[in-house]
Amino acid sequence: MVDRPSDELLAKKAKEGDMNAFEELFNRYKKAILNFIYRLIGNRETSEEVAQETFLKAYNNLDIFDPARRFSTWVYTIARNLAKNAVRDKRYFRDVSLEKAVFEEEDIIRLKDVIADPNAGPDTIAEDEELAVEAQKVLDSMPIKYKEVITLCSIQGLTYKEAAAILGCSIASISMRLDEAKIFFMKKLGIGSKGAEGSDQT
16 A cells, blocks of 8 residues: 655645645645635635635745645645635625534534533533524634634644644643633623633643
8 A cells, every 4th residue: 555645745746846746735635724714704605715815825835835844734824814814804704603514524513512511511502402503603703713723623623733833822822712712602601611621632
């Protein structure tokens, strides 16, 4: 069985002019990047435009890509910056539910991913239909800094270390933002909650 080339090797080849190498990188990340952007922006059409712009910018800037850096971190960072610009420019309208996946069922975020705390009874909360509707409204209204960490860590399963590299902050900050997102969530729902304990996940 032939080993799959690393992202960084493909990026190096693409940097040298190998279009097939960049196409492989595009295929590896197009779904995750579009999903990430969609969670931040909330509009499918605009998200697709920003995703296309992300890969175009990545391709046009391959000459300055540092092979010592992870390609995934680099392309996510580009996507994040362009998505935030789109939000600031108000080139979008909200049509998103964080329970809705862009592509496949496996990407759907569950309420208990956000409020996971045995003391808070997240399963009970998630199973309460009326409360779940209100919970969804809170998720949709979250500040972008919370949506970023929820999308990267809870939806896409990145480690705190990977998310920290993309967002340009410390692992402790990622843990803190996830805790703050939970507190924000619980307060908006009027449910008492103790702050979640930080994670040492790397």
